[in-house]
Amino acid sequence: MVTIVMRTYERPVLLARAIASVQNQSFSDWELIIVNNGGDPSGVEAVVSVARTTTGTSKITVLHLPERVGMEEASNQGLRATSSEYFAIHDDDDSWRPTFLETAVRTFTEHHDAAAVLSGVTRVHETFKGGKVWPVMHENFPLDDSRLTYERLIGGNTFPPIAALFRRSVLDAVGYFDSSLPVLGDWEFNLRAVREGGLVFFPERLANYHTRTPESDRAAGNSITVGEDLHLRVKKELQARWDSEMEPNGKTKGAFSRQVEVEVDAAETRLQAEIAEAQRAQSQRSTVRRIAGAVRDPKRAIRAAVHQVRVLVKRR
Amino acid sequence: MSAAEVLDAHPNVTVLTVDFFDTMVTRTVAQPTHVFAVVEEELISQQGARWKGVAVERVHAEHRARVAAAETDALRDIAIEEIAQQLTATLKLTPAERDLFVHSEKATEIALAKAVPAGASIIAEAQSRGLRVLIVSDNYMSSSHLVNMAHAAGYSWVTADDVLVSCEHGGFKHNGVLWKVALGVAGVPASQILHIGDDHEADHVQPSKLGIATHIDTRMRRSHRDMHNTSPDVLPLSRIEATQRDAMYDSNWDVAHALGDGLVGMVVAAQIADVKNVLRQRDLAGIHFAARDGWLAHQVWNKLRDSDSSLPEASYTAFSRSVIWRASLTELTPANVGRFIGDDEVLTIARLERRVGCSLSSLYRPDESIDAQSSRAVLLENDREVVAAAQQLRRRVLGYFEKQGLLKPGHHIVVDLGWTGSTIADMADLITAATNGAATIEARLTGMYWDATPNRMRVSMHGYAMTEFESLDNNLRLLGVIKLLEALVTAPHGSVIDFADAAQDFQPIFVETQPELAAYAQLIGRVGQSAITSARALLQGTHPSGVKASDITGTALWAAIMQVGHTPRPEEVEALRIVRHVTSIDHEGEGTPLVTAAPASPKSFRQEQLPGLYDGLIHGHWMQGSLRSWSYADDTRWIADEIGNIWPSTKVQWVPAPLA
Numbered sequence: 001m002v003t004i005v006m007r008t009y010e011r012p013v014l015l016a017r018a019i020a021s022v023q024n025q026s027f028s029d030w031e032l033i034i035v036n037n038g039g040d041p042s043g044v045e046a047v048v049s050v051a052r053t054t055t056g057t058s059k060i061t062v063l064h065l066p067e068r069v070g071m072e073e074a075s076n077q078g079l080r081a082t083s084s085e086y087f088a089i090h091d092d093d094d095s096w097r098p099t100f101l102e103t104a105v106r107t108f109t110e111h112h113d114a115a116a117v118l119s120g121v122t123r124v125h126e127t128f129k130g131g132k133v134w135p136v137m138h139e140n141f142p143l144d145d146s147r148l149t150y151e152r153l154i155g156g157n158t159f160p161p162i163a164a165l166f167r168r169s170v171l172d173a174v175g176y177f178d179s180s181l182p183v184l185g186d187w188e189f190n191l192r193a194v195r196e197g198g199l200v201f202f203p204e205r206l207a208n209y210h211t212r213t214p215e216s217d218r219a220a221g222n223s224i225t226v227g228e229d230l231h232l233r234v235k236k237e238l239q240a241r242w243d244s245e246m247e248p249n250g251k252t253k254g255a256f257s258r259q260v261e262v263e264v265d266a267a268e269t270r271l272q273a274e275i276a277e278a279q280r281a282q283s284q285r286s287t288v289r290r291i292a293g294a295v296r297d298p299k300r301a302i303r304a305a306v307h308q309v310r311v312l313v314k315r316r
Numbered sequence: 317m318s319a320a321e322v323l324d325a326h327p328n329v330t331v332l333t334v335d336f337f338d339t340m341v342t343r344t345v346a347q348p349t350h351v352f353a354v355v356e357e358e359l360i361s362q363q364g365a366r367w368k369g370v371a372v373e374r375v376h377a378e379h380r381a382r383v384a385a386a387e388t389d390a391l392r393d394i395a396i397e398e399i400a401q402q403l404t405a406t407l408k409l410t411p412a413e414r415d416l417f418v419h420s421e422k423a424t425e426i427a428l429a430k431a432v433p434a435g436a437s438i439i440a441e442a443q444s445r446g447l448r449v450l451i452v453s454d455n456y457m458s459s460s461h462l463v464n465m466a467h468a469a470g471y472s473w474v475t476a477d478d479v480l481v482s483c484e485h486g487g488f489k490h491n492g493v494l495w496k497v498a499l500g501v502a503g504v505p506a507s508q509i510l511h512i513g514d515d516h517e518a519d520h521v522q523p524s525k526l527g528i529a530t531h532i533d534t535r536m537r538r539s540h541r542d543m544h545n546t547s548p549d550v551l552p553l554s555r556i557e558a559t560q561r562d563a564m565y566d567s568n569w570d571v572a573h574a575l576g577d578g579l580v581g582m583v584v585a586a587q588i589a590d591v592k593n594v595l596r597q598r599d600l601a602g603i604h605f606a607a608r609d610g611w612l613a614h615q616v617w618n619k620l621r622d623s624d625s626s627l628p629e630a631s632y633t634a635f636s637r638s639v640i641w642r643a644s645l646t647e648l649t650p651a652n653v654g655r656f657i658g659d660d661e662v663l664t665i666a667r668l669e670r671r672v673g674c675s676l677s678s679l680y681r682p683d684e685s686i687d688a689q690s691s692r693a694v695l696l697e698n699d700r701e702v703v704a705a706a707q708q709l710r711r712r713v714l715g716y717f718e719k720q721g722l723l724k725p726g727h728h729i730v731v732d733l734g735w736t737g738s739t740i741a742d743m744a745d746l747i748t749a750a751t752n753g754a755a756t757i758e759a760r761l762t763g764m765y766w767d768a769t770p771n772r773m774r775v776s777m778h779g780y781a782m783t784e785f786e787s788l789d790n791n792l793r794l795l796g797v798i799k800l801l802e803a804l805v806t807a808p809h810g811s812v813i814d815f816a817d818a819a820q821d822f823q824p825i826f827v828e829t830q831p832e833l834a835a836y837a838q839l840i841g842r843v844g845q846s847a848i849t850s851a852r853a854l855l856q857g858t859h860p861s862g863v864k865a866s867d868i869t870g871t872a873l874w875a876a877i878m879q880v881g882h883t884p885r886p887e888e889v890e891a892l893r894i895v896r897h898v899t900s901i902d903h904e905g906e907g908t909p910l911v912t913a914a915p916a917s918p919k920s921f922r923q924e925q926l927p928g929l930y931d932g933l934i935h936g937h938w939m940q941g942s943l944r945s946w947s948y949a950d951d952t953r954w955i956a957d958e959i960g961n962i963w964p965s966t967k968v969q970w971v972p973a974p975l976a
Binding site: 012013014016017019020021023024046047050051053054056095096097098103122124131132133134135136137138202204208 | 365368598727756757758766767769770772773774775776777778783784785786787788789791870
């Protein structure tokens with residue numbers, strides 16, 4: 001069985017979508033623990049009562065926390081309520097494609113020692129305004145085997161929780177999420193988990209990581225997009241905490257983390273430059289194609305040029 | 317034209333040359349690139365998801381191989397090894413994986429090969445007359461492979477000496493090079509050669525230049541669609557359409573039958589398979605097929621019940637967006653009055669009264685034309701009467717729902733095409749309120765897109781072929797085909813606009829519109845009849861294509877919707893031009909055409925008008941049908957192209973290349 005812990009706070013529209021993403025799974029042996037993190041219970045209950053009409057009451061449990069606690073404490077409370085073989089943290093704004101659990105559980109059967117299996121991720125930029133949500137853009141979230149090693153993860157988190165299905169025994173081996181962390185608890189946990197069996201990646205993009213665009217209602221924002229400063233501060237605090245822990249390579253964990261962070265940032269900068277260069281080259285190839293097209297079909301080329309000129313004139 | 321007649325028309329011929337694919341040999345799928353889908357399906361079943369997406373990559377690899385070859389020699393054809401080389405580079409295949417793919421493709425081609433009836437009979441007739449038969453083919457496969465395929469299709473006489481293939485002779489038929497080779501091998505004057513084939517340029521224009529007589533037969537191409545889109549998901553419809561191609565071989569192509577037997581039959585079969593699946597999972601107080609999108613499914617359900625007593629009775633329940641909304645109305649305000657009247661509508665008091673179901677006081681004459689703003693003002697001045705009429709309608713609606721069993725305590729499912737589910741959500745609110753929560757509703761929809769998200773708070777919904785969790789592009793594509801699907805699955809009656817009172821048993825009152833009646837009589841009725849037969853056969857496992865209900869997964873149904881809705885054939889677009897979509901709240905008027913015309917003056921059309929044009933297309937018409945029709949004409953093609961450039965989801969390729 002898979003336990004899915006879903007933390008939520010005052011986002012009933014997104015919660016309803018997230019529950020549906022679980023209910024749509026082709027793998028049916030799951031239980032959903034919704035942790036209402038101090039929000040209005042009636043809103044959550046209204047959504048859950050609709051969802052329960054199709055899956056019955058036994059598959060969906062709601063924990064109403066009396067007051068808001070940290071995200072990781074909310075996860076821990078959900079996890080302590082269950083004892084399944086696998087677990088996933090499914091945030092209330094994210095979603096899975098229908099075969100996520102089926103594929104992840106099957107992957108576990110081929111990788112008995114893995115701490116977690118992860119799918120490819122699509123990042124969905126969406127706008128949420130006035131109770132309606134609509135996607136603006138989809139892009140491939142950069143994730144592959146190379147980003148799932150301890151040596152890479154130590155520099156910064158590389159995947160959102162929605163991508164992962166964990167083996168529950170990892171909790172027994174490395175402990176629960178660090179509830180003292182207001183953010184980045186998933187990163188800190190992943191670093192402990194990766195040393196307890198490794199992370200196995202399958203490239204099919206079956207997880208949707210939803211982030212809200214700046215024009216969205218603020219209450220619907222992601223913890224990352226809304227609280228970038230907090231993430232940076234907590235990261236520094238964690239690295240400082242790790243300065244007292246020694247790594248096998250002779251460095252402190254904190255120093256190693258900072259070193260990899262710098263290397264990753266530099267690599268990302270190089271990658272961005274390469275992408276920009278590739279786009280420039282693509283643009284040049286496109287120009288060549290346009291010229292070739294103009295030779296083949298001059299009338300169409302003239303029409304297109306006239307349109308472009310009109311657009312430019314109008315812009316001025 | 318019989319085989320004998322073809323040959324009798326050329327009495328001096330001593331050599332018959334024959335095109336290979338779709339003249340002599342075809343496959344049991346609808347088009348050539350679907351062979352790669354079968355390969356992908358086989359490789360995934362053997363080796364797992366590593367091979368997912370290889371079919372569409374195979375199409376791209378061939379294109380890249382041709383481009384690379386043309387850089388050094390524009391005349392020559394490529395070989396399968398060059399395609400495999402491109403595929404290897406993109407997918408980072410090991411040598412063993414590359415060999416496995418090539419072997420699988422060859423084995424699949426042989427497994428799917430079958431003789432083309434006309435080609436086979438002309439060849440047999442020619443051989444009986446003592447003519448020499450030579451195969452002349454533009455292809456990347458070797459002559460030995462074509463020999464194996466020919467043997468598999470029943471042409472046991474074929475040897476490598478009988479086959480001339482472009483990849484082995486430095487040139488194509490369609491650039492004329494291979495024809496010069498063929499003349500040499502035939503060893504007779506061109507005037508003694510008859511060629512049969514299916515391609516105008518390669519099989520007629522080029523050989524004719526050399527004096528070779530030709531006979532062109534394109535019937536096996538009638539099942540082709542766009543070649544870019546191929547994945548295992550396309551195969552159920554592909555197999556159905558290949559069966560249609562064979563069944564209609566000796567007759568004209570029947571678009572209505574093809575649509576009904578194929579896409580619509582699959583939609584209906586999926587609606588019922590989904591209901592059966594829910595029945596296995598939970599107790600249901602009622603199953604309700606929505607009028608009108610569930611009419612075909614309800615017909616099939618009742619036919620299935622004749623032979624399967626385990627299937628419970630299901631209702632055919634009439635409701636519409638406007639009726640449910642009016643029945644839910646508790647106050648009329650400037651914010652909601654707009655739902656009675658479209659922004660650009662010009663109405664009369666008489667027509668307004670029909671919309672709201674009560675008499676209206678106003679200074680306008682009953683038949684005087686009034687604009688939308690004035691019409692809304694009239695309704696707001698009569699708000700008490702309008703709300704009272706809505707409350708009366710609510711009582712009639714609930715009386716009807718009770719008669720249909722929808723107020724029975726327990727869990728009900730409503731089967732509909734779907735999209736946002738807002739009407740079913742409104743309906744669920746009415747029922748929940750009337751039963752104090754004792755009756756709950758679940759919507760089982762063919763598809764739903766992102767606007768459905770807020771409605772999930774009000775009603776449980778499931779989209780069979782599509783949900784908002786799919787990609788942005790697919791959500792947009794769904795929007796572009798909604799009008800088509802609604803038109804194809806509809807019932808022989810109009811939309812419900814009211815219900816009779818208790819004395820008349822709350823009978824639904826349907827409004828019939830001339831455009832809908834005409835389309836139904838000419839086309840849609842026959843689509844429906846074929847769909848009923850097809851869906852029943854699919855569900856019972858007796859469809860002549862061999863496709864079964866278990867093959868019609870959500871992704872296969874989505875692929876079928878895309879194959880027809882996103883890459884329609886010209887004859888489908890042409891046939892569906894007669895369909896108009898009547899969208900006004902009272903269903904009066906002429907409605908809007910499914911396939912809309914291009915801007916009247918394409919030469920003076922401005923690029924900055926494109927967003928408005930696109931918006932109108934995607935929300936008001938069958939987008940791809942319209943774009944396709946524009947692309948057929950020289951003066952409007954550029955508009956379709958520009959829309960494709962600006963909104964790539966409208967381009968014909970809808971199967972992504974995930975591994976690239």
